[in-house]
Amino acid sequence: MARYNATESEQHWQAVWDERQCFVTSNDSARPKCYVLEMFPYPSGRIHMGHVRNYTMGDVLARFRRAQGYNVLHPMGWDAFGLPAENAAREKGVNPRDWTYANIDAMRAQLKQMGLAIDWTREFATCDPDYYKHQQRLFIEFYKAGLVYRAEADVNWDPVDHTVLANEQVIDGRGWRSGAPVERRKLSQWFFKITAYTDELLNALDRLDRWPDKVRLMQKNWIGRSEGLRFSFNLSNGETVDVFSTRPDTLFGASFVALSPDHPLAERLAKHDAKLAEFVAECGRVGTAEEAIETAEKMGYDTGLTATHPFDADWQLPVYVANFVLMAYGTGAIFGCPAHDQRDLEFARKYGLPVLPVVVPESADPKTFEIGKEAYVGPRRLANSRFLDGMDVESAKNEVAKRLEAQGKAERTVHYRLRDWLVSRQRPWGCPIPMIRCGKCGLVPVKESDLPVLLPDELQFKGAGNPLDSHPTWKHVACPQCDGAAERETDTCDTFVDSSWYFARFCDTRADGPVSRKAADYWLPVDQYIGGIEHAILHLLYARFFTRGLHRLGYTDVDEPFAGLFTQGMVCHETYKTAAGEWVEPVDVHKRGGHAFLNGTDTEVAVGHSEKMSKSKKNVIAPETIIDQYGADTIRWFMLSDTPPERDVDWSAEGAETCWKFAQRIWRLVEEAKDLPPPRTPVGNVEGAALELRRATHRAIAAVTDDLENLRFNRAVAQIYTLTNTISAADASIPGAIRRKALETLVLLIGPMMPHLAESGWQALGHDALVVDESWPKADPDLVRSDSITIAVQVNGKLRGTMEIARGMEKPLVEAAALALEPVSRALEGKAPKRVIVVPDRIVNIVA
């Protein structure tokens, strides 16, 4: 019997699918649509296991939906702008464009080897002028619609990548790519007005019911809505200062007012107060890095001013400038209530300010309750608060708001953590921002007829700074309005802009405008989006915002780009380290008796935790080596087996071997079944073992279908193993036609997961058509549920036996049968049962 030759078979079927254009998708079909999308890759040069896992899942779903009769859109493209190309340019002297397109060619070939059911006619890269010209047009349209603006702001400066970063791109005070501590700089930059949609982005999360709760929660926290009261204090110098508080109920516990060092009032006061100026300057020097913030002590400067308590004209509070008050949140000023806010407490202790509890826990006595090192932030009753005494926190908040509003001093407001999206990057390998700065006319968009603003062919990467800025001619242009000498914007778009609308472009990649309304109406939203959890905030939030922008501009009717989201886990692998502490690659390691050694030696290496595959830990397995050895179907099967798709999976050589053996096993079954009579051959009455095989087949169809619908690939795999075992065990007593039918069903069921093997098997079984053109098998409900079932019999909740009964058997009969069981009477020890609970077709529990 010939072994299954995966390499040969896979090349063959990929060529066949290609020739017959099996996966080229029409925008015009009577079939229901299904848009399946995986997050498109950055063209680093080669695919990694994370890609394999991601694209396998999407491919299974795309093929499954296709077989179910959907018109499936499953495209692929390249997130092709970004820093690695610039780094390659700097290190190797290549052109970033050439480097990028060469990488795309290499990765496309690798993806094709995986046998993905992708419509390659829709492929594009974000660095294609034909893509970014539309992005430039969108930028201008967003600008005209008031969704883009330029402003001076404190920005996050990455000193290694020499660019500014969005808030979302600062992780623990460090740049998301470089890992360098981010510095604060005041610069004039371009922003997308994502805050125009804050409420919508927040509220719509509730309707994204096919998104993971975790991602929705992360976005919710990121947007960070808090309701509170904004009100003003009268100051001793005749001015007023606005503060924002979510806890106005604690107003009688106030012991100071604090301004941010960046507050306009603080800056004004500093002009006449050298010590204050020095204090403000020092606050500015403390970085935003995590350590800096954690270790930074609460520091304040007493301005000498006082603020009058809103409810007591005789009550004066000192006004400080304090380093822990952020200008960017709320009003940049607070009232400090040390008893009920940890930061205020630390500040008050340091500067000897009063700490008066005004909310007291139920268990405590208001007269003796004291605050120690921890502020009390719990619920219960107001105390020491005049007209608020005895109220609960919520009522007190309302009462304060009501009274201050009546005085015209306050307003109930909502504040958010979310800031506008800073999109300018001082990088040359990105989509040029299509704006021109004219001395006379100010900021002027590039004329539509002048789009695209193309990147120059050659860029000089010598020295620091943006090569677009230092290019001899590129930035010098005539003003589109006055025709005078003007300069181009040399900043480019954050690459997250590129990925914020690519899914809409896929709907019609030949559209004259950025997005074809007709195609978008047909395809959007994406039915199932699949990618890594690391994009839970950045990419997914930006894409949600951008889709709203597209809606406003009339390109689409939808607000939410991704109706279904699935976040897959990472691919991990064991790590190996020598005694000297150097990482060792898995290919250089072999295992013997539970220990690992360097190949060809007896030098033991330490086996470390399984971690995400990374170059630095040298625990990367290149997918192409696995595909070369076992074929794409094996690696695909591995990615689907055992581990639930949302969890991290451990790659293992043994596991890959197992998957390969399973492919061979299927092939053996096919070879053995070749000469069996076709499934339609009359077999007379089907009963006994033959009926059981038929039932097992239909149960498998039902189960696999249900599991694939819900992306439970690991369970679908288990169901397929079960059916395979049943088919293997079926002997010659079962009519050949029924055995053959079972096997053919198995071949169709593995179609989405191991598509090449399925085609080979289908062909070997005598079919002329392709599996990709076959319909998904349908389970017969009558065969899925059997007539007799095995139910459990418990005594006092303990299993004492099982019995096989007819489905739907009447309760009294079931009860009698259960009581007649020998283990039951033994457990009862002659006692009469107190009560018998019969759950039809499920269980009997006898209470003794």
Place this chain on the structure above:
RNA sequence: GCCCCUGUGGCGGAAUGGUAGACGCGGCAGACUCAAAAUCUGUUGCCCUCACAGGCGUGCUGGUUCGAGUCCGGCCAGGGGCACCA
């Protein structure tokens, strides 16, 4: 610090409040083989037992229930997100 998630055999993991451990890996025993690989068959949570029969088991601890891996409370451990956001 705040918020969230997860704890099940040697391992990956199954299990609408109803027979815990499906399926896979690994182990053990056997068949085939001169032998090995591959393949096939059986077996495999732990304890006691020759066996039958028992007992114990889903991080710990209470509770709800005829019945809890699943629901509720408290703890412990691991992971993730946010982090001077008033």
